[in-house]
Amino acid sequence: MTALSDVITAVLLPAxxxxxxxxxxxxxxxxxxxxxxxxxxxxxxxxLLLILVGTAVQLPLRYAPVLLLVVLxxxxxxxxxxxxVGRTAYRVQAFDRGPMFRDELADRxxxxxxxxxxxxxxxxxxx
Amino acid sequence: MTRRESARRVRHHxxxxxWLWLLxxxxxxxxxxxxxxxxxxxxxxxxRSFSLPPILPGAVPRPLAIGRLLIGLLKxxxxxxxxxxxxxxxxxxxxxxAIVEVPLRVDSDLLITAVAELTTIAxxxxxxxxxxxxxxxYVHALPVRDDTDVDRRREAVQTLERRVARxxxxxxxxxxxxxxxxxxxxxxxxSADPGYSTGPESSDDPDQxxxxx
Amino acid sequence: xxxxYTATLAVLSAAGLLTLLRLVRGPDALNRIVALDVLLTMIxxxxxxxxxxxxxxxxxxxxVVLALLAFTGxxxxxxxxxxxxxxx
Numbered sequence: 216m217t218a219l220s221d222v223i224t225a226v227l228l229p230a231x232x233x234x235x236x237x238x239x240x241x242x243x244x245x246x247x248x249x250x251x252x253x254x255x256x257x258x259x260x261x262x263l264l265l266i267l268v269g270t271a272v273q274l275p276l277r278y279a280p281v282l283l284l285v286v287l288x289x290x291x292x293x294x295x296x297x298x299x300v301g302r303t304a305y306r307v308q309a310f311d312r313g314p315m316f317r318d319e320l321a322d323r324x325x326x327x328x329x330x331x332x333x334x335x336x337x338x339x340x341x342x
Numbered sequence: 343m344t345r346r347e348s349a350r351r352v353r354h355h356x357x358x359x360x361w362l363w364l365l366x367x368x369x370x371x372x373x374x375x376x377x378x379x380x381x382x383x384x385x386x387x388x389x390r391s392f393s394l395p396p397i398l399p400g401a402v403p404r405p406l407a408i409g410r411l412l413i414g415l416l417k418x419x420x421x422x423x424x425x426x427x428x429x430x431x432x433x434x435x436x437x438x439x440a441i442v443e444v445p446l447r448v449d450s451d452l453l454i455t456a457v458a459e460l461t462t463i464a465x466x467x468x469x470x471x472x473x474x475x476x477x478x479x480y481v482h483a484l485p486v487r488d489d490t491d492v493d494r495r496r497e498a499v500q501t502l503e504r505r506v507a508r509x510x511x512x513x514x515x516x517x518x519x520x521x522x523x524x525x526x527x528x529x530x531x532x533s534a535d536p537g538y539s540t541g542p543e544s545s546d547d548p549d550q551x552x553x554x555x
Numbered sequence: 556x557x558x559x560y561t562a563t564l565a566v567l568s569a570a571g572l573l574t575l576l577r578l579v580r581g582p583d584a585l586n587r588i589v590a591l592d593v594l595l596t597m598i599x600x601x602x603x604x605x606x607x608x609x610x611x612x613x614x615x616x617x618x619v620v621l622a623l624l625a626f627t628g629x630x631x632x633x634x635x636x637x638x639x640x641x642x643x
Contacts, residue, residue: 221556224556224559224607225559228559228560228563228604229559229562229563229566231563231600232562232563232566232567232570232600233566234423234427235566235567235570235596235597235600236566236567236569236570236573237426237427237430237431238423238426238427238430238570238593239570239571239573239574239577239593239597240427240430240431240573241426241427241429241430242573242574242577242589242590242593243573243574243576243577244430244434244435245429245430245434245435245437246434246435246437247439248583248585248586248589249439249468249470249482250437250439250484251577251586251589252468252589253426253429253466253468253482253484254426254427254430255589255592255593256462256468257419257422257423257425257426257463257465258423258426258427258430259593259596259597260419260423260463260596261419261420261422261423262423262596262600263596263597263599263600264419266563266600266603266604267599267600267603270603270604270606270607273607274606274607274612275612277371277372278371278612278615280368281368281369281371281615281616281618281619282603282615282618284365284368284369284619285599285603285618285619285622288619288622288623288626289596289599289622290419290463291459292622292623292625292626293462293463293626294458294459294460294462294463294469295459295626295630296592296625296626296629296630297462297468298458298462298468298469298470299629299630299633299634300585300588300589300629300633301468301469301470301482302470302471302633303585303633303634303636303637304470304585305470305471306637306640307585307636307637307640314436314437314438314439315439315440315441316438316439316440316486316487316488316491316492317440317441317442317486317492318440318441319440319441319442319443319480320441320443320470320471320480321441322443323443323473323478323480369616369619371615
């Protein structure tokens with residue numbers, strides 16, 4: 216029993232930590248904010264999930280459900296954060312269009328008569 | 343009058359009461375009688391005092407399909423974490439992205455929310471805008487290098503949509519049609535939108551007419 | 556086991572440093588919001604590992620609060636930015 220949970224922890228914790236690390240690498244290396252959101256909302260969530268499950272099996276059984284609750288909250292909220300921040304970034308035009316192969320939302324807006332202006336990305340949005 | 347109404351609301355939202363109760367007990371971390379009774383009282387009080395609209399009237403959750411959805415979700419999460427991590431390592435600044443328009447068939451707030459949420463968890467896609475009126479998602483996808491990638495992403499989101507639709511069937515409508523086993527896809531919250539198609543070219547024409555505000 | 560926990564914490568710290576770098580570089584408020592959100596998930600992960608390491612669960616409720624707070628904070632900040640830009 217203990218041996219099994221030790222094995223689970225020994226597999227999940229390093230994997231989770233690596234995903235967290237790769238998520239931050241993505242956060243640092245991706246060129247525009249929406250791509251960075253991918254790193255934040257996926258690699259990070261997966262990393263946290265693995266780590267929380269890995270520690271939950273080590274704790275006394277009555278504490279494990281609370282950790283799983285944290286996992287559930289994270290699974291529910293991470294996509295919402297990603298979507299809302301992404302939407303805001305698109306609406307205030309605060310991101311780099313360089314890596315974009317195609318933008319069907321801009322096409323749609325242009326057809327609706329409210330085209331996005333193709334200004335260079337704003338670097339001063341926090342001032 | 344109001345008392346009877348709020349009592350009815352509690353009865354109607356019993357899954358919510360149950361969930362809040364469970365949450366309360368989990369957070370206290372013990373199952374003494376005070377915690378149990380107190381939690382039930384608090385849950386009932388919360389549901390009575392804050393009214394929520396019924397989220398999906400007549401919905402019949404299908405346990406098997408929901409289970410499949412959850413397993414798919416976990417698989418998606420692992421694949422997407424790996425995809426994004428690989429992109430970050432291999433390409434980094436030279437990654438290539440696109441925003442893809444995805445027409446949906448489901449027409450209910452809850453289902454669209456569920457599809458949007460699951461899409462964001464799915465590999466390499468993130469919803470940036472939801473057009474509720476036209477039932478369209480605008481999905482930021484990564485990596486996308488050519489037109490086939492764009493179409494592939496669109497189809498992936500629509501596959502996900504079908505999975506969600508199957509998980510929550512609509513009991514009443516299915517009952518009237520008589521045939522229950524064929525799956526919920528045809529009779530769910532689907533609208534008969536002729537503009538629903540997968541290609542970007544063909545999806546343009548129908549909504550040119552309908553989209554003028 | 557202790558070595559495993561320590562190694563995990565070390566990798567998490569490295570990830571935290573990288574995230575901190577993004578927080579410093581910005582270049583705008585939205586990027587910093589994302590970086591803060593990521594940093595907070597890493598703090599949650601680190602606290603959980605620390606709990607297993609010390610076999611002490613006093614900080615368990617803190618994790619629940621942090622998980623919900625991260626979400627509310629980021630969403631509120633994003634809404635504020637939209638509002639300031641005159642959208643909505």
